[in-house]
Amino acid sequence: MLELRPTCEHCNRALPPESTEARICSYECTFCAECVDRVLENVCPNCGGGFAPRPVRPSVNWRGDNYLGKDPASTLIKHRPVDVAAHAKFLFEIKKIPPEER
Template structure:
């Protein structure tokens, strides 16, 4: 099950579970669409992979399977 991390690892923008701007790679590194399309140029700085839109967990499932509250940020971002 996806963690649904709460923020962009680059700019620390909030990305709630219902966000359509959240992007993830195969390792679930999480970034916002503006960072992916801009400074990251579509390439994950952690693993070198590409990004896909993060799925949205239905609201009814969030109570039983909540999103992660652990914020991850990179020390540097392109």
């Protein structure tokens, strides 16, 4: 189950569970859309994978107790600003490779 981390790892922008601006990689590294587009260029600085929009967990118990009330979002903040210079070197190596081929 996704943690639904509360902030962008780079800029620490709030990304509440209902945010449509949250992006995650397959390891659930979480960044805001602006950082993914402008700083990371769709390359996760932690694993090299690409990003996808984070799904929104329902806030209402529509069916089977599958909602935020039973499975709340994480409150653990992972603020680890990206070293932009180091990421630029990493990007140089792999950004031209599509995420599905990395």
